[in-house]
Amino acid sequence: MDKPPILVARAIFPEIIDQLQQHFEVEHNQADELWSKQQLAAKLAGKAGAFTTGGERIDAETMANAPGLKIVANMAVGYNNFDLPAMTQRRVLGTNTPDVLTETTADFGFALLMATARRLTESEHFLRAGRWTRWSYDMFSGRDVHGATLGILGMGRIGQGIARRGAHGFGMKVIYHNRSRLAPQLEAECKARYVGKEELLKTADHLVLVLPYSAESHHVIGAAELALMKPTATLVNVARGGIVDDVALAAALREGRIAGAGLDVFEGEPQVHPDLLKVPNVVLSPHIASATVPTRMAMAQLAADNLIGFLVHGKPLTPLNPEVLN
Numbered sequence: 001m002d003k004p005p006i007l008v009a010r011a012i013f014p015e016i017i018d019q020l021q022q023h024f025e026v027e028h029n030q031a032d033e034l035w036s037k038q039q040l041a042a043k044l045a046g047k048a049g050a051f052t053t054g055g056e057r058i059d060a061e062t063m064a065n066a067p068g069l070k071i072v073a074n075m076a077v078g079y080n081n082f083d084l085p086a087m088t089q090r091r092v093l094g095t096n097t098p099d100v101l102t103e104t105t106a107d108f109g110f111a112l113l114m115a116t117a118r119r120l121t122e123s124e125h126f127l128r129a130g131r132w133t134r135w136s137y138d139m140f141s142g143r144d145v146h147g148a149t150l151g152i153l154g155m156g157r158i159g160q161g162i163a164r165r166g167a168h169g170f171g172m173k174v175i176y177h178n179r180s181r182l183a184p185q186l187e188a189e190c191k192a193r194y195v196g197k198e199e200l201l202k203t204a205d206h207l208v209l210v211l212p213y214s215a216e217s218h219h220v221i222g223a224a225e226l227a228l229m230k231p232t233a234t235l236v237n238v239a240r241g242g243i244v245d246d247v248a249l250a251a252a253l254r255e256g257r258i259a260g261a262g263l264d265v266f267e268g269e270p271q272v273h274p275d276l277l278k279v280p281n282v283v284l285s286p287h288i289a290s291a292t293v294p295t296r297m298a299m300a301q302l303a304a305d306n307l308i309g310f311l312v313h314g315k316p317l318t319p320l321n322p323e324v325l326n
């Protein structure tokens with residue numbers, strides 16, 4: 001029997017390509033070219049499945065030339081690159097990679113929190129510039145993490161991971177806001193107290209954003225929200241760019257209306273708003289919260305297993321729109 005043709009839209013682990021080749025005719029973007037929407041649409045033509053990595057827009061336009069497309073497996077837990085209703089309408093299954101990256105991403109969220117609170121980037125720049133000539137009592141004094149109030153906006157699996165680290169490792173008081181409250185048992189495990197969004201913004205010493213991006217969460221943190229935060233507070237975003245209004249954030253940082261920010265994600269990334277590059281009190285990283293070797297491998301494996309599970313055995317592992325299976 002002919003192997004179904006699939007597209008792997010970005011360069012990924014050779015071991016994963018080997019596995020996929022056992023089941024599929026694989027077109028692999030090994031050169032890791034960045035395709036336009038039109039190029040992606042052309043590549044999808046004639047394919048039964050696609051492996052994407054979170055940055056490829058899958059919507060009616062990109063699927064227009066691909067009537068045989070049955071599944072798109074995203075190597076990411078976030079799937080805001082998918083127009084899921086359009087996929088469902090065309091009976092294209094979408095899958096993501098939950099769970100396998102939770103703890104790694106929570107580790108990184110905490111690392112950004114610590115680095116921001118203790119002004120690690122700023123102080124390293126100072127040292128590298130040869131400006132460290134003597135001790136002084138207030139040199140790079142930051143904010144304590146232990147015992148402080150940790151606010152979490154978006155209390156899914158990663159948010160809970162960050163809450164557990166804060167509560168159990170650093171004796172932090174954890175408050176959170178989410179669309180829905182956690183079950184009492186989970187709240188107890190995270191030692192987290194549910195509060196309204198305004199209380200969260202006003203009370204948190206360190207606020208971490210871990211909510212999915214959607215039209216609803218676009219600029220959830222803008223000038224008005226930043227104005228509610230304490231001038232001593234820090235903000236960390238390991239969710240998605242677009243959740244924060246980067247221009248408003250840069251202004252708040254510049255004017256000392258909040259103390260600092262740790263950002264792994266940006267509106268319009270990989271471009272970073274120039275205003276953010278000009279303020280010293282930020283820790284910036286290029287969307288690497290899930291980037292450890294075992295976790296990236298586990299994510300790629302789960303995306304591949306979704307393709308094999310569905311196209312070969314009829315059973316995807318982590319479907320986002322299971323209604324297309326009926």
Ligand code: 8YV
Pocket residue numbers: 053054055075076077078079101287289290
């Ligand atoms: C990915 C992520 O690295 O899983 C997600 O949603 O943001 C990251 O883990 C990114 O989407 C690129 O694959």
